[in-house]
Amino acid sequence: MNRQNDIAYLAVAALAGAIFGVGLYVSQMVDPLKVLHFLDFKGIPSGTWDPSLALVMAAGLIVMFGAIQIGKRWGKPLLDTKFSLPEFTKIDRPLVIGSALFGIGWGMSGICPGPAISLIAFWPPHLLVYLVALFLGSYGGAAAMTGWSDKRLALAR
Amino acid sequence: MTNFTPLTAAIGGALIGLSAAILWLGNGRIAGISGIFGNLLPAGRPMVWRLTFLAFLVLGALAASWIIPGIGVGGPAGKPAALAAAPSWFGGGTTIWVAISGLLTGFGTKIGNGCTSGHGICGLARLSTRSFVAVGVFFVVAIATVTITGIV
Numbered sequence: 001m002n003r004q005n006d007i008a009y010l011a012v013a014a015l016a017g018a019i020f021g022v023g024l025y026v027s028q029m030v031d032p033l034k035v036l037h038f039l040d041f042k043g044i045p046s047g048t049w050d051p052s053l054a055l056v057m058a059a060g061l062i063v064m065f066g067a068i069q070i071g072k073r074w075g076k077p078l079l080d081t082k083f084s085l086p087e088f089t090k091i092d093r094p095l096v097i098g099s100a101l102f103g104i105g106w107g108m109s110g111i112c113p114g115p116a117i118s119l120i121a122f123w124p125p126h127l128l129v130y131l132v133a134l135f136l137g138s139y140g141g142a143a144a145m146t147g148w149s150d151k152r153l154a155l156a157r
Numbered sequence: 158m159t160n161f162t163p164l165t166a167a168i169g170g171a172l173i174g175l176s177a178a179i180l181w182l183g184n185g186r187i188a189g190i191s192g193i194f195g196n197l198l199p200a201g202r203p204m205v206w207r208l209t210f211l212a213f214l215v216l217g218a219l220a221a222s223w224i225i226p227g228i229g230v231g232g233p234a235g236k237p238a239a240l241a242a243a244p245s246w247f248g249g250g251t252t253i254w255v256a257i258s259g260l261l262t263g264f265g266t267k268i269g270n271g272c273t274s275g276h277g278i279c280g281l282a283r284l285s286t287r288s289f290v291a292v293g294v295f296f297v298v299a300i301a302t303v304t305i306t307g308i309v
Contacts (some may be wrong), residue, residue, distance in 0.1 A: 004203040006295025012183035017210035020176035020188065020274075021217025026164060027169020028229035030218060032240055037160050039303040050160035056170035057277060063283035067181050076184030084185050086270060091290050098269025099276075103295035105261030107302025108254065110241055110309075112273040113266060114190040116259075117211055121219035122231035122238035129252055130240065130259040137263020138195040145237075155249055 011078050024118040027056045034108035039107055094145070105137075160219055180210070189275020190214075191266035231261050267284050269295075 003009050024030050035053060039067035076082055088095070106112050109130070111119070116134060119127050176186035184206070193207045222232025230238040243254035266272045269291055271280060275297075280288020303309065 005205055006305045009184055010206055010209050012179060013186075013206040013210040014213040016176045016180035016183070017213030018189060018217035018220075019172050020190075020210075021214040021219070022221040023172030023174075023176060023213075025169070025218045025221040025231060026172060026225065026228060027166050029169065030238065033309065034160070035243055036309045039300050040299055040309050042304060045309075047159060050162075052160070052162050052166035052270065055163055055166040056173065056223060057273075059167045059170030060177065060278045061232040061282050063171050064177045064211050064278050065179070067174075068282050069177030071182055073184050074182070077181065082185060083181070083198035083206065084187065085284075086187070086287075087264040088270060088287060091287060094268040095270065095287055095291055096294055098265045098267065099291040099294035100298045101261045101265030101274060102269055103265070104302050105258045105263075105265060105296025106273075106295060107299035108258035108261070108306060108308065111202065111258065111262070112190075113194055114214075114272070117190060117194065117214050117261075119238055120215045121222065124238040124240055126240045126251060126255045128254045133256040133259025134194070134263040137260040137265075138191070138267045139198065139263070140260075141264040141267025142195070143200075144264075153248040 003079055006079070012079060019120070020114065021118050023060075024115055025121075027052070029056055030118050030122065031054065031114050032115065034110075035108035035112075035115070039110065098141070162229075173274070174278060174282075177274070177282075181279070183202075187275055187279045189271050189279060191263075191289070192270070229290050234239040241308050244306050246307075261279050 028034050034050060037043060037048060037050035038053035040049065071083060111130060112135065116130060172247065177240040180186050180188045184196045193210055196202050197204050197207055222235060226232050226234035240255055243249065243251045247254055271291060276288040282294060
């Protein structure tokens with residue numbers, strides 16, 4: 001059953017997207033410098049450390065943890081026949097290497113993908129360069145994965 | 158901790174969690190931005206809901222900056238949003254620095270299957286072992302990168 005172009009399905013995606021954008025603005029995670037001040041642990045002794053990001057994560061996690069429990073009781077989402085779970089379940093090398101490379105990219109700029117998209121609303125200098133690079137990097141990652149993805153799936157299950 | 162903004166952080170974080178909850182309980186989808194963004198291509202995958210989600214994410218941030226102005230950066234009353242300048246030891250300039258950051262983030266989140274939202278919020282809430290590993294790795298590496306590069 002493919003309901004992914006139904007109006008209700010798209011309305012849920014729109015509502016979730018809008019609330020995500022509001023959350024990023026309100027939490028100020030749209031500000032790369034604020035994120036960098038969290039990641040800068042040298043600022044703990046000097047007093048410039050900003051723990052806000054940890055609180056953003058904690059609040060988000062609590063709400064989502066509740067939703068996961070509700071979903072378990074329902075057995076399936078409202079508008080589809082099953083929850084779309086990631087196909088990988090085991091710890092493998094691409095997971096660790098990919099997360100480490102992402103950590104370098106994130107630490108270099110204080111930008112992760114969500115804030116990068118929300119920053120389109122405020123269009124700071126250099127954002128276009130970042131977004132094009134993000135897309136090319138993701139595309140390159142997909143190309144790198146196609147060769148070993150079947151084998152990886154077999155191993156990861 | 159002069160920069161700490163606990164109230165807006167908690168409210169904003171809860172809203173991000175609510176967004177993830179709605180997408181999960183409504184459509185059964187993980188609100189992972191790198192996945193939603195990275196799966197726009199190749200064409201043929203369901204992309205209409207992904208584009209819708211991303212477009213409304215931008216609109217939500219924009220609307221919030223007008224309705225509740227001046228919380229941080231952006232909008233009519235906020236500080237202008239800005240990317241961090243490349244550290245002075247890097248001779249290549251901010252454009253190249255930003256490009257490298259974007260390439261690494263795009264490539265890394267693709268092969269690692271997730272970012273701060275997909276692994277960080279949704280994965281941890283599902284108690285996924287892969288997400289605990291991913292989140293531990295990218296936080297430690299990001300903190301080390303900020304320390305080593307001295308970007309702030």
